[in-house]
Structures are given as structure tokens and as C-alpha cells.
Amino acid sequence: MHRDERRGGATADDRRHGGPQDTASRPATDTQLVRKTTAEAGESSLASRRGFGDTPQVTEAAEVANACALCGRPGATLYEGLEDRLFDAAATGPGGVPWSLLTCESCSLVWLDPMPPREAIGALYDRYYTHEDDDPTDASLLERAVIRGIPAVRMGYPEPPATDTIERLLARALALVPPLREIAEHAVMWLPVARRGRLLDVGCGSGAFLERMRDFGWEVAGVEPDAAARTGAENRLGPDVAVAPSLDDDSLAPGSFDAITLSHVIEHVPDPVATLRRCHELLAPGGLLVCVTPNTRSLGARAFGASWLHWDPPRHLHLFDTATLERATRDAGFGIHQVSTPGSSAHFVWQASALIERNGKLPGARVRGVSPASWIESIAFWMLELALIRLGRSVGEEVLVVGAKAGEKAGEKAGERTEEKAARAIEGVGP
Numbered sequence: 327m328h329r330d331e332r333r334g335g336a337t338a339d340d341r342r343h344g345g346p347q348d349t350a351s352r353p354a355t356d357t358q359l360v361r362k363t364t365a366e367a368g369e370s371s372l373a374s375r376r377g378f379g380d381t382p383q384v385t386e387a388a389e390v391a392n393a394c395a396l397c398g399r400p401g402a403t404l405y406e407g408l409e410d411r412l413f414d415a416a417a418t419g420p421g422g423v424p425w426s427l428l429t430c431e432s433c434s435l436v437w438l439d440p441m442p443p444r445e446a447i448g449a450l451y452d453r454y455y456t457h458e459d460d461d462p463t464d465a466s467l468l469e470r471a472v473i474r475g476i477p478a479v480r481m482g483y484p485e486p487p488a489t490d491t492i493e494r495l496l497a498r499a500l501a502l503v504p505p506l507r508e509i510a511e512h513a514v515m516w517l518p519v520a521r522r523g524r525l526l527d528v529g530c531g532s533g534a535f536l537e538r539m540r541d542f543g544w545e546v547a548g549v550e551p552d553a554a555a556r557t558g559a560e561n562r563l564g565p566d567v568a569v570a571p572s573l574d575d576d577s578l579a580p581g582s583f584d585a586i587t588l589s590h591v592i593e594h595v596p597d598p599v600a601t602l603r604r605c606h607e608l609l610a611p612g613g614l615l616v617c618v619t620p621n622t623r624s625l626g627a628r629a630f631g632a633s634w635l636h637w638d639p640p641r642h643l644h645l646f647d648t649a650t651l652e653r654a655t656r657d658a659g660f661g662i663h664q665v666s667t668p669g670s671s672a673h674f675v676w677q678a679s680a681l682i683e684r685n686g687k688l689p690g691a692r693v694r695g696v697s698p699a700s701w702i703e704s705i706a707f708w709m710l711e712l713a714l715i716r717l718g719r720s721v722g723e724e725v726l727v728v729g730a731k732a733g734e735k736a737g738e739k740a741g742e743r744t745e746e747k748a749a750r751a752i753e754g755v756g757p
């Protein structure tokens with residue numbers, strides 16, 4: 327299914343959480359691994375830490391990877407002979423076996439084969455994204471208007487500090503453009519203002535998303551395995567915000583969060599259902615899980631085949647579509663609130679995948695030297711993808727699943743919270 331479709335034309339904005347973000351992480355234990363992929367960070371936030379000279383080999387014995395992590399069925403080869411196109415972490419898997427992707431014959435989960443042993447996974451991130459600051463005050467007016475202004479205009483969030491009149495007016499105008507609204511929803515991870523409370527971002531990188539959400543009234547905390555990124559987050563967020571090195575960290579108390587977000591994290595963990603189960607444990611009754619990851623049935627995956635950016639061997643261990651991510655979320659104990667395939671990164675994915683197709687590699691995941699013609703193609707591809715999504719096709723470059731833990735949020739037993747009622751009344755949909 328991924329091999330022989332024609333390429334479309336173009337584009338996507340690739341803002342993870344709405345703005346360029348960094349993040350690097352170093353997988354360690356089951357639930358700990360966390361890294362973002364290239365597409366979630368714009369080109370400006372990607373860089374190699376040590377250059378691309380040497381190629382560490384993963385030498386430990388392969389773990390058995392020929393059974394589906396969701397249903398236990400065998401996998402069939404989807405693509406073989408793959409190399410690390412972005413960071414030169416390991417040209418081959420354990421024992422010199424080239425990387426392949428297998429797909430479950432039953433449920434369509436995709437996974438890396440051979441699966442790197444857990445103790446070797448950290449080496450795959452040696453040159454991953456750096457943690458350079460993306461200070462929101464450095465963001466362009468346009469960027470601020472979209473990722474901070476639209477949530478205020480359209481979603482009921484408070485205006486960020488230091489919003490000026492021009493930014494406010496621009497946000498009101500841009501909020502009328504549906505693709506920009508989608509970028510803005512991504513910027514707050516689809517979390518409604520009425521659910522505000524304690525938020526944990528897993529794989530928080532240097533904390534730009536958490537800083538934004540704190541400005542929007544959330545009480546925030548993060549998990550970030552990569553020491554350098556964690557330090558960046560601590561510096562950015564200050565001493566009042568806890569950033570744990572692992573989702574298994576003892577400082578994280580069961581039942582203590584109202585929302586947990588994972589943006590481009592679940593594809594990096596060795597045991598996705600175990601990671602989601604831990605999130606379930608950490609959420610309070612009624613709490614929300616928001617999980618976004620690449621979509622193996624996206625238009626980009628179909629158009630570019632093996633060259634699609636998001637296969638990202640050998641860092642992406644499991645890849646999902648709507649059905650498999652929903653299944654993993656249910657298996658972890660959640661009820662399903664929302665499933666969709668956002669297309670807001672399609673133009674970036676198109677540009678990056680086109681470069682991989684042409685050059686075989688995309689060092690550092692830096693998209694450079696895109697010709698005006700390619701830009702136009704990438705925008706056309708974006709619009710085509712958004713049109714197909716509107717027609718009901720699940721072809722966005724990402725899969726979004728929002729899950730909910732059973733039970734009612736404390737204090738809501740007697741009904742909605744006052745602010746929730748107020749928000750609904752404002753929207754004219756309330757009782």
C-alpha cells in the first residue's frame with residue numbers, strides 16, 4: 327500500500343506544538359524513552375551535536391521483533407535495506423543486519439526489525455536534535471499570532487502576556503483560515519481551556535510547549551530523559567516546575583495529573599502500551615491523554631514509500647495508524663474521546679521526504695535548498711491532504727488520539743465547573 331502511489335504536490339507546516347521545538351532524549355527504560363522526530367521541529371531547531379563523521383554500531387544481540395506488540399501476530403516485510411537517513415546513528419542493526427520495517431498482517435502496526443536492544447537505544451540519539459532555545463519572544467509576529475493568538479481568540483484561552491494590538495488583530499484574521507486554526511489547536515495539543523489543571527508533557531524537550539501552556543493557565547510539569555534538554559527546560563521554566571528524567575520517576579505521583587501529552591514520543595518507546603498504561607496510572611479520574619504520532623497511512627507515506635520522512639529508522643520503533651493507536655490506547659485502559667489525522671505538517675513532510683528521495687539522506691533533518699517550484703508543490707500537497715481529510719479520508723501526516731481515564735474529575739461530581747459552564751454559554755452551546 328505504501329509503495330506505488332503517485333506523489334502529490336506539497337506541504338505542511340511542521341510545528342510540533344505549534345512552534346519549532348527542540349528536544350532530544352535518551353531512551354532508557356520502558357516508559358522512559360522519548361524523542362521527537364524531525365518533523366516536529368522546524369529546520370531551525372534541528373542540528374547535529376557532533377557532526378556526522380563516525381557511525382557507532384549497535385552490536386548487542388537483537389531482541390526478537392518478529393511478533394506484533396499489539397496482537398502477537400507475525401509481521402511481513404514492508405521495506406528492507408533501510409539506513410539512518412538523518413543522524414547516521416547506526417547504518418545497520420545488531421549483527422550488521424540492515425534495518426527493515428515489518429507490518430502486522432492482522433492489525434497493521436509497523437515496527438523496526440531488528441529491534442535494537444534497550445541498552446543500545448541511547449546511542450541512536452547521540453546526534454539528535456539539540457536543545458537550542460526557541461524563546462517565544464524570538465518568534466515572528468505571524469508565528470505568535472497563530473500559536474498564541476488563535477488559541478486566545480478561538481479557544482477561550484487568556485491572551486498571552488505582552489500581546490499588542492497588531493498581534494491581536496492579526497490573530498483574529500488568521501483564525502478565519504482553517505489550516506492555521508489546526509496549527510493553533512496543535513499548539514495547545516487540542517486541550518480545551520475548560521479542562522485546565524495539572525499538565526504533564528512527556529518528552530518536553532526544552533519546555534517551550536510547557537511555557538506556553540503555563541501562560542495559558544495550566545499548572546505544568548515535564549518528563550525529559552535527555553540531560554541537556556532537561557537542563558534547558560529547567561532554566562526556561564524555573565524552580566517551581568518539576569522536570570523528571572523518566573516517566574517511571576518516583577517523583578511522579580499516581581493520579582496526580584489532569585492531562586498528559588505525548589507529541590512524537592510513542593513511536594520511540596520499546597513498549598508503547600506499557601508507556602500508555604503508566605500515563606493512565608498518573609492521570610486522575612477523568613484525566614485526558616493526548617497522543618500524536620506519525621500516521622503510516624498518510625498521504626506522504628503513500629506518495630514517498632520508503633523515502634517518507636517519518637519512517638526514521640532506527641529511532642522509530644513502532645509506527646501507527648488510526649486503528650492501531652486507538653487500539654494501543656484502549657489496551658492501556660483508556661476510553662477514546664477523539665481520533666483524527668492532522669495534516670498541519672504536510673508541507674514540511676513533503677519537502678523533507680522529497681530531499682530524502684532525491685539524495686538518500688537528509689543530514690540533521692535540515693530542509694535546505696528547497697526551490698520555489700518545490701515550495702509550490704509542497705503547498706499544493708498540503709492543500710490536497712487537507713481536502714482529502716475534509717472528505718473523511720484519514721490521510722493526515724499525524725495520528726491524534728485523545729483518550730480519557732474513567733471517572734469524574736474531582737469537584738465536578740455535581741456537574742460542570744463554573745468556568746466550563748461559562749465557556750459553553752459564551753459559545754452559545756450551553757444549556
Ligand SMILES: [Zn+2]
Pocket residue numbers: 394395396397398399430431432433434435
Ligand atoms: Zn498486530
